């Protein structure tokens with residue numbers, strides 16, 4: 346039987362528009378357009394429509410997460426610096442009631458202590474970090490598998 350097309354929203358938080366231009370030793374040399382195009386191709390292979398958006402503004406990210414309740418099956422989220430601070434983004438993920446995967450390019454646990462805490466991990470299905478752009482690909486595969494997994498009531 347044909348599988349339904351899944352709709353996945355990929356969100357990138359503040360400063361990720363600078364990818365490929367600065368700090369390649371931490372974040373790699375791929376730019377955001379390349380990461381997004383690769384995710385879209387991978388989604389196509391796996392039977393998912395993938396749309397990507399980036400904002401430097403917390404409220405904009407909150408509004409996009411709220412849309413997921415109606416318009417998207419799941420969210421792949423690199424909230425960047427807001428990961429470590431944003432109660433508003435955490436609350437939006439909870440309210441959306443759609444599975445969310447937290448993604449990071451770098452291994453935040455090998456970096457400064459303030460990056461070790463995530464405000465959003467506890468309301469996400471899972472977290473992928475430390476693999477550079479491949480963190481997004483691994484997260485997308487995990488999210489799609491999760492959405493396709495039969496889940497009973499028990």
Ligand code: CA2
Nearest residue numbers: 360361363364367368425426449450451
């Ligand atoms: O490793 C990640 O993906 C992060 O989410 C990236 C955030 C950082 O605040 C998190 O702790 C971990 C920073 C994104 C900034 O991206 C830049 C890219 C190029 C040049 C400068 C910043």
